Amino acid sequence: MIGYEMLIGGQWTGAISGTTFESLNPYTGRPWARIPRADVGDVELAVSAAAAAYRHWASLPAGERGSMLRRLGDLIVEHADRLAEVEVRDNGKLFAEMRAQTRYIPKWFYYYAGLAEQIVGDVVPVDRPGAFAYTRHEPLGVVAAITPWNSPLLLAVFKLAPALAAGNTVVWKPSEHASASALELGKLVQQAGFPDGVVNIVTGYGSEIGDALVAHPTVAKVAFTGGDAAGRHVYRTAAGGIKRVTLELGGKSANIVFADADLDSALNGAIAGIFAASGQTCIAGSRLLLDERIHDEFLERLVAKAAQARIGDPMLPTTQVGPVTTRPQFEKILSYIEVAKQEGARCILGGRAAAPDGSGGLFVEPTIFADVTNDMRIAREEVFGPVLSVLKFRDEDEAVSIANDSPFGLAAGVWTENIGRALRVERRLNVGTVWINTYRALSYHLPFGGFKQSGVGRENGRDALLAYMEPKTVLVNTGPGMSDPFVMQ
Ligand code: NAD
Secondary structure, three states, rough: EEEEEEOOOOOOEEEOOOEEEEEOOOOOOEEEEEEEEEOHHHHHHHHHHHHHHHHHHHHHHHHHHHHHHHHHHHHHHHHHHHHHHHHHHHOOOOHHHHHHHHHHHHHHHHHHHHHHOOOOOOEEEEOOEEEEEEEEEOOEEEEEEOOOOOOHHHHHHHHHHHHHHOOEEEEEEEEOOOOOHHHHHHHHHHHOOOOOOEEEEEOOOOHHHHHHHHOOOOOEEEEEEOOOOHHHHHHHHHHHOOEEEEEEEEOOOOEEEEOOOOHHHHHHHHHHHHOOHHHHOOOOOEEEEEOOOOOOHHHHHHHHHHHHHOEEOOOOOOOOOOOOOOOOHHHHHHHHHHHHHHHHEEEEEEEEEEOOOOOOOOEEEEEEOOOOOOOHHEEEEEEOOOOOEEEEEEHHHHHHHHHHOOOOEEEEEEEEEOOHHHHHHHHHOOOEEEEEEOOOOOOOOOOOOOEEOOOOOOEEOHHHHHOEEEEEEEEEOOOHHHHOOOOOO
8 A cells, every 4th residue: 555645835745643544446446545634734734834935936937937837838748647656546547648648647737837937917098197007917825726537637737837837836635546647747847847835736525624614814816626516515615705706616518419410420529528537527528418319329329339338447548438536426326326216317338346356346237218307316416427318309499498407508519510500609608618510629728617607717728827816006106295185096
């Protein structure tokens, strides 16, 4: 078993209490790493270290901070495969997927390193005599980054790269189910030469240290990715200190297939939307909306193709569906399958736990429900597993109305060869990202986030940098002195 330490103020350390917890490998069910179990005292140390490092880091020219981010990017390129392997041990997702992510992550550091040098304010032609006015952008201070287990490094880098490029320091709390890759990244942060305290990593349970971190008066911004229950709690706690907040929460995204789509491609898109990553992705296309004219034929092909998915060891290149990450998640998925059956949805594929190779892993069969209506829980609540709800629609209006009838608004897919239809439908969908004739594609260039209860704010893209900065307005009086103290000048 590998023992890890946390990174606080440039030092590797255990928890003050000396306690640890085990990280389990979802494929074998066995513990493989020992992680420090931080408490409130450790959070205090990490926030103090971040606060102490802030002035110096923020005062560096953006180009110098950028050089360090680029070095970190280069080190990740060198270690990408190893980082991916660590992630697979923690969350059981396919090595092929985690490696694609760890190989892509350096781009975030390169992109924000470049952008940070381009932050400019405005000289504003203000309408008062003798006034010279300008704006600047300043970093916020200490940022708390709280991340989930499903794409542990990628979702953290969405936060770390812009936060650090903008001149903030960070306290990062990874998920208790996938902390190891964060601590491995911490080693590369040290190697890249970041000053002590610029990046701090505390590990432990959200229920034990989440409040201390979010409510800490020194923390200026909370960047959170996770479930909506914890997200609501974080939002409320952060409100106590009027903190800046980014929330990336759940989804129940509609993947809409029109009869005039390239159906072969749409079929792959439907499968990628829900069975890739065993459905454990916030952007899962968990509601498949099928045009009634192709419904039966498409469903038949979908079932035939999904039934062939190879379930098994996530490290093998031939595996297509790996285990689910945690036992509570596994049980939650199975209980939603029961709920769907009780609600009258028709299970046409899967519906059970699987044991493909006697590994002891937590597997759920790719599962498809037909005859789902949008008022069923299986169509409204996030399952976060390989469970697809299929709904039928008559026309564009009905497709849009079903897609939008959801508390969530993270993403949607639109499949059609008719460009007019694609753009008409896109405009009417209340979601943060629409994919037209593709699904599950993200980039550092593109703003990502949700409408409605899928979140607050956006990560990635140009504007994400400004979400880690505060604009400041400066007005200089170059004319005569102030005349009347009782009248607003
Ligand atoms: P989770 O909400 O259980 O945990 C997320 C993080 O929050 C973990 O680090 C956890 O320890 C911490 N946390 C838990 N309670 C907390 C509290 N009271 N205060 C502060 N921190 C707390 O989510 P999860 O199970 O790790 O991840 C799955 C969820 O994440 C799904 O709902 C999924 O949709 C969502 N997600 C969203 C996105 C997105 O970008 N929109 C991406 C991936 C996952």
